[in-house]
Structures are given as C-alpha cells and as structure tokens.
Amino acid sequence: MPLYEAVVLALGSIRAQKLKSFFSLIGVLIGVTFLIAVVSIVQGMNVYMTDKFAGALIGVNTFQLRSRPNIVMGNTTEEQWRAWNRNPRITLEDAAYVEEHMQTPARFARVGFDRISVGWRGKLAKDISVNTTDAEFFTIKHWNIEEGRAFSQQEVNFGAQVVVLGHDLAAKLFEGRDPIGQTVTLGALPHRVIGVIAPQGTLFGISLDKFAVTTLGSPVRNLVNRPHVIDDFHIQAQNPDQMRAAMEEVTVLMRSRRGLRPGQPDNFHLESAEAALATWDKISKILFMALPGLVAISLVVGGIVIMNIMLMAVAERTREIGIRKALGAKRRDIMAQFVVESATLSVTGAVFGIGTGILLAFAVRAFTPLPAAVAPWSIAVGVGLGILVGMVAGVYPARQAARMDPVVALGHE
Amino acid sequence: MTDALIRLEGITREYQMGAERVLALRGIDLEIGRNEYVAIMGPSGSGKSTMMNMLGCLDTPTAGNYWLNGHEVSRMTDDALARVRNREIGFVFQTFNLLPRASALANVELPLVYAGVSSKERRRRASAALTRVGLGDRMHHKPNELSGGQRQRVAIARALVNEPSILLADEPTGNLDSATSEEIMRVFGALHAQGQTVVIVTHEADIARHAHRVVVLRDGRVDTDQRTPPTVATAAA
Numbered sequence: 001m002p003l004y005e006a007v008v009l010a011l012g013s014i015r016a017q018k019l020k021s022f023f024s025l026i027g028v029l030i031g032v033t034f035l036i037a038v039v040s041i042v043q044g045m046n047v048y049m050t051d052k053f054a055g056a057l058i059g060v061n062t063f064q065l066r067s068r069p070n071i072v073m074g075n076t077t078e079e080q081w082r083a084w085n086r087n088p089r090i091t092l093e094d095a096a097y098v099e100e101h102m103q104t105p106a107r108f109a110r111v112g113f114d115r116i117s118v119g120w121r122g123k124l125a126k127d128i129s130v131n132t133t134d135a136e137f138f139t140i141k142h143w144n145i146e147e148g149r150a151f152s153q154q155e156v157n158f159g160a161q162v163v164v165l166g167h168d169l170a171a172k173l174f175e176g177r178d179p180i181g182q183t184v185t186l187g188a189l190p191h192r193v194i195g196v197i198a199p200q201g202t203l204f205g206i207s208l209d210k211f212a213v214t215t216l217g218s219p220v221r222n223l224v225n226r227p228h229v230i231d232d233f234h235i236q237a238q239n240p241d242q243m244r245a246a247m248e249e250v251t252v253l254m255r256s257r258r259g260l261r262p263g264q265p266d267n268f269h270l271e272s273a274e275a276a277l278a279t280w281d282k283i284s285k286i287l288f289m290a291l292p293g294l295v296a297i298s299l300v301v302g303g304i305v306i307m308n309i310m311l312m313a314v315a316e317r318t319r320e321i322g323i324r325k326a327l328g329a330k331r332r333d334i335m336a337q338f339v340v341e342s343a344t345l346s347v348t349g350a351v352f353g354i355g356t357g358i359l360l361a362f363a364v365r366a367f368t369p370l371p372a373a374v375a376p377w378s379i380a381v382g383v384g385l386g387i388l389v390g391m392v393a394g395v396y397p398a399r400q401a402a403r404m405d406p407v408v409a410l411g412h413e
Numbered sequence: 414m415t416d417a418l419i420r421l422e423g424i425t426r427e428y429q430m431g432a433e434r435v436l437a438l439r440g441i442d443l444e445i446g447r448n449e450y451v452a453i454m455g456p457s458g459s460g461k462s463t464m465m466n467m468l469g470c471l472d473t474p475t476a477g478n479y480w481l482n483g484h485e486v487s488r489m490t491d492d493a494l495a496r497v498r499n500r501e502i503g504f505v506f507q508t509f510n511l512l513p514r515a516s517a518l519a520n521v522e523l524p525l526v527y528a529g530v531s532s533k534e535r536r537r538r539a540s541a542a543l544t545r546v547g548l549g550d551r552m553h554h555k556p557n558e559l560s561g562g563q564r565q566r567v568a569i570a571r572a573l574v575n576e577p578s579i580l581l582a583d584e585p586t587g588n589l590d591s592a593t594s595e596e597i598m599r600v601f602g603a604l605h606a607q608g609q610t611v612v613i614v615t616h617e618a619d620i621a622r623h624a625h626r627v628v629v630l631r632d633g634r635v636d637t638d639q640r641t642p643p644t645v646a647t648a649a650a
C-alpha cells in the first residue's frame with residue numbers, strides 16, 4: 001500500500017477516536033513544545049544579550065579599565081570580593097598614562113558616575129545615574145542626540161555646568177515642555193540642559209534612558225568621586241582584533257605602572273562585553289545541554305503512551321486484521337499499517353507541539369523584551385522526532401498484529 | 414497428478430486443547446474440478462469450517478497434502494499463503510466481515526490494495542464488481558447503511574474482484590432470512606454459470622440443493638460425496 005494511502009487510512013482511524021488519540025499525543029506534544037519554545041527563547045536571549053546587553057551597556061569593541069568588575073554574573077567567592085575591594089581606584093593619572101603610552105589606535109573617555117537626584121522647579125527625580133565624562137563618550141556609546149547638542153571637549157576641560165539628559169528623564173522632569181536652555185540641579189548644583197539623547201529602550205525591563213551626562217570638569221564630580229578618582233576608563237578600538245590587542249596593552253601598562261611582579265594577580269579589572277557574554281554563553285550552553293534530556297524524557301513517556309494505545313488498537317481491531325489477512329495482506333502489510341498509524345499519531349502530536357511551541361515563543365516575544373524567534377531547524381527536528389518516536393513505539397504493537405493467526409483473528413468478537 | 418483445481422490427500426488437522434487432542438479433520442481425500450459447485454454439509458462440529466479454512470489457505474494441515482491449481486500449498490510460508498489467498502481465493506463469510514468504517518467501494522478495493530493495483534484501476538475494477546452483484550448504486554454506502562443481503566453482496570463483490578480460482582463461502586446465508594438467502598444463492602448460481610468454481614458450507618438442505626455436488630462430513634471424515642442434478646435453475650439471475 002502506498003505511504004500516502006497508509007497515512008490517509010491512519011488519519012481516518014485517529015479521527016475515529018478523537019479523545020483517546022488526543023490524550024495519547026500529550027507526551028509527544030509536550031516534548032516538542034519544549035523543544036520549540038526553549039530553542040526559540042534561548043536564541044532570543046542570545047540575540048538580546050549580544051545586541052542589547054553588550055551593545056547598550058558596554059559598547060561595541062569597547063572595554064573599560066576599572067578597579068573591580070561592574071557586571072558580575074554567576075557565583076563569586078567572598079574572598080574574590082574582598083580582593084576586588086582592596087584594588088586601588090583608577091585615577092585621572094592612570095588614564096593619562098594609558099592614553100599616552102598606548103600604540104593601538106583607540107578612543108578614550110573617562111567616566112565617574114553615581115546615583116544622585118536631578119531636579120527642576122521643585123520636581124525631583126531621585127536615584128538618577130549621573131555620568132561625568134569626556135566628549136568622546138557620546139561617540140563610544142553611539143548615543144543619538146534627539147534634541148539640542150552634546151558638549152565639546154573644551155566644555156569638559158573648563159568644567160562647564162551643562163548637562164545632556166536621557167530621553168525618559170527629560171520626559172519625566174519636563175512633561176512635554178522644551179528642556180533645552182532650562183536649568184536643572186544635579187544634587188544642588190545648577191546645570192544648563194543642552195541636549196536630550198534619543199531613547200534606547202529597556203534592558204531586562206529597566207529603562208536605559210533615565211540618566212544624565214555632564215562634563216568631567218563639572219563640580220558634580222566632587223559628589224561622585226574623591227578628587228582624581230574615576231570609575232571607568234572607556235577604551236574603544238576600531239575592531240575586535242584591535243580591541244584584544246588594546247586590552248593586552250592596557251594590562252601590560254597598568255601592571256608596570258603599579259609595579260606588579262610576574263605571578264602577582266592584576267589589581268585592576270578590564271571589563272568587556274566578551275567577558276560578560278562568556279557567562280551567558282555558559283548558561284545558554286547548559287540550557288542547550290539540558291534540553292535534549294527534557295525533550296527525551298517527555299518523548300519516551302509519549303512513546304510509551306503511544307505504544308499502549310497502539311496495543312489497544314491492535315487488540316480492538318483483531319477482526320479487521322483477520323479480514324485483511326484473509327484478503328491477502330502479508331505480514332509486512334499489516335506491520336506497515338500499524339507502524340504508519342503510530343507514526344502518524346505521533347507526528348500529529350508533534351505538529352500540535354510545534355503549534356504550542358510557536359505560540360509560547362510569540363507570547364515571550366510579546367510580553368518580554370526577548371526577541372524570541374522560532375528556529376526553522378527546531379521545527380524540522382520536532383517533526384523528525386515525532387516520526388521516530390511513533391515508528392519506534394509502533395514496532396512492537398505492529399509486530400503483534402502482523403503475527404496474528406488469521407483464523408483466530410477472524411473468530412475474534 | 415490430475416488437473417483438478419483442488420486436490421486434498423490425507424488432510425488432517427489436529428487441535429491441542431490443553432492435554433486433550435481434538436482431531437477436527439481425520440484424513441480427508443477430495444478433488445474438486447474447475448467450474449464445480451460443491452456444497453459441504455454435516456452436523457455441527459464435523460469439521461466443515463476447519464476444512465474451509467484449509468481450502469482457503471487460512472490454515473495449514475497437521476498432516477497431508479493440498480494442491481491448489483497445481484501448487485503444493487500445504488507447506489507454504491505465511492506470506493506465500495497470503496499471496497495465494499489474495500490471487501486464488503475469494504472468501505464469503507457468514508458474518509460478512511466487512512470493514513465497518515470503509516465504504517462498500519473501499520471494502521471491495523481491499524484485495525486489490527494487497528495485490529498492488531494502482532488506485533485508479535482499483536476503483537474501476539471494484540465498481541465493476543459491485544455493479545456485477547447489483548450494487549452499482551450503493552458504492553459509497555457504509556456497511557451499516559446496507560441491508561444484510563446487500564452487505565453479503567458487497568462481500569461477494571470483494572471475493573470476486575481479484576478473479577479468484579475458487580469462491581469459498583462458509584454459511585453465507587446463515588445470518589439472512591429465507592427470501593434474502595434465495596437472492597444470495599441466485600447470485601452464486603449466476604457466478605457458477607459464468608464459469609466460477611464455488612464451494613459453500615451450509616447446514617440447510619435448501620441451500621445445498623443449489624449445488625451440483627454435496628460432500629457430507631462426519632467426525633472429520635468424508636461421509637458421502639454425491640453429484641446431484643440441480644433442482645433449481647441456477648442459470649436464472
């Protein structure tokens with residue numbers, strides 16, 4: 001019997017017992033749902049981490065010289081924390097030294113920041129991340145000015161009290177009015193608003209646009225850090241290779257400047273997206289490793305359920321088997337009929353699973369910031385697994401059917 | 414060796430019932446020629462159905478030989494027997510044995526499916542067979558939408574569709590009223606008149622009358638074997 005006819009026949013008997021069929025499909029359905037949903041979510045997470053997280057938080061081809069890590073993912077020992085806390089702070093002099101001696105072409109921006117209140121006409125936005133920095137910082141961060149302008153390096157050098165606001169902060173303080181030219185207070189210090197930065201969206205649901213940027217020379221720096229101390233020294237190379245070279249250079253320069261002997265650990269930290277992403281990479285690898293296990297468990301359960309359903313079907317249809325044999329069905333015809341039926345049953349489950357998996361992925365996309373996208377290969381794998389599980393589960397019941405004695409089967413009530 | 418269509422030599426069929434052995438057939442010798450119309454009779458338990466299963470290659474003998482159309486079928490493998498059933502034998506059962514979910518047409522197509530006939534050709538031959546038994550207008554009905562007599566005619570169409578050497582019927586009228594039985598017997602008569610070899614098992618003398626030869630079994634042996642002129646015009650229908 002041609003495969004297509006066998007499948008039509010199988011669909012007929014599946015339809016004849018809808019409810020029983022549906023329950024028998026649940027195992028495969030769940031397994032494939034897992035597969036589709038987890039793959040799409042993890043891949044969405046990947047895109048999110050590399051694009052948003054790395055791009056927005058740290059910057060492309062950029063690393064920071066810091067006294068200790070800013071973003072720490074995964075477990076860290078108590079000891080490690082204490083070691084980081086003992087590290088000397090990065091100073092303006094460190095930054096000048098590195099900038100002066102570095103060979104690899106790069107952009108530099110010194111940054112000091114803290115969470116302080118920003119006010120305008122009695123309105124107060126608390127806990128706003130205020131950055132004091134160089135003019136290059138705008139370039140490194142890829143910030144688009146939506147209104148007004150950024151500050152220049154001259155303004156930085158003479159400590160101009162000007163500020164550029166993040167989109168959300170401007171919206172919150174000015175509620176639609178034009179902020180340019182207005183004077184806001186950073187802490188208690190008056191600063192003139194000269195620009196607003198276009199929105200960058202959210203990261204893990206937190207707004208990336210509630211911040212303010214002012215000049216490194218602004219008196220605010222005294223609220224932010226002790227004199228001469230900065231938090232980050234941002235260094236942006238032109239490409240990933242040069243960035244790696246630059247990181248090595250900075251390590252060498254800082255070690256020699258701080259007089260570290262070989263074997264002594266670094267007492268500073270270079271933070272790059274790569275390092276932060278490495279942790280995410282580890283997490284996603286674990287998820288991808290756990291995935292086959294999860295999927296396998298539900299598929300094995302699904303396979304067992306299908307095998308039972310098929311054994312029941314064979315018992316119920318003993319007479320049909322007898323009739324078919326009397327009319328000339330060979331063992332392999334009967335075998336094929338039930339294996340195809342089992343595979344069709346299982347693939348039906350897989351198809352429903354793909355459907356729910358896609359729905360889940362869409363839900364994640366709609367209700368979370370993750371750009372979860374269904375991977376075509378996971379659909380193919382889902383269908384393939386469905387066929388495989390059904391065929392394997394169907395072999396034993398099908399063999400029972402194929403071996404029946406025709407006279408006995410025909411005599412069956 | 415004769416050119417008989419069926420030749421049985423010392424056919425024995427033994428069943429093991431726990432410790433007990435039941436001899437359903439005890440050395441049957443029988444020949445049936447082409448275009449014969451044979452009725453097998455005998456009391457209940459005499460071995461009629463066992464013999465039918467043997468003739469139809471659904472069962473194999475414990476001892477003895479069976480030649481069908483010149484081939485020794487008593488020692489064939491399961492799959493070889495399936496092939497013989499498909500090509501050489503048409504079965505009609507007392508309980509019709511139609512697939513309940515399939516239409517009359519699909520039921521009749523079934524032997525052709527296992528013969529590997531293309532679906533277009535199957536359709537053509539199955540509708541021809543249904544037309545031949547007078548059901549040309551019921552092809553898409555399911556068995557439960559047909560009367561008993563109509564169901565049995567579907568079964569006959571199915572038995573004929575592969576042009577078998579013999580048509581075997583085990584109490585084909587056992588589930589039908591007497592009027593419908595007569596109608597079915599007329600179909601068999603007509604098929605025989607067209608050259609079909611027919612073997613039927615029956616309890617009823619009225620039914621056996623249609624045949625040209627009556628073989629009576631008793632305790633698994635051939636008791637009598639008589640050629641009788643038919644008392645009913647079988648060439649009617």
Ligand SMILES: Nc1ncnc2c1ncn2[C@@H]1O[C@H](COP(=O)(O)OP(=O)(O)OP(=O)(O)O)[C@@H](O)[C@H]1O
Pocket residue numbers: 428429430435436437455456457458459460461462463464
């Ligand atoms: N599967 C079986 N196992 C054991 N004994 C069997 C089996 N099938 C038939 N027999 C026995 O073989 C003998 C012949 O049975 P068979 O069914 O051939 O009789 P029959 O002539 O067709 O009877 P009936 O007219 O009642 O249909 C009986 O004694 C029966 O009990």
Ligand SMILES: [Mg+2]
Pocket residue numbers: 461462463
């Ligand atoms: Mg019987």
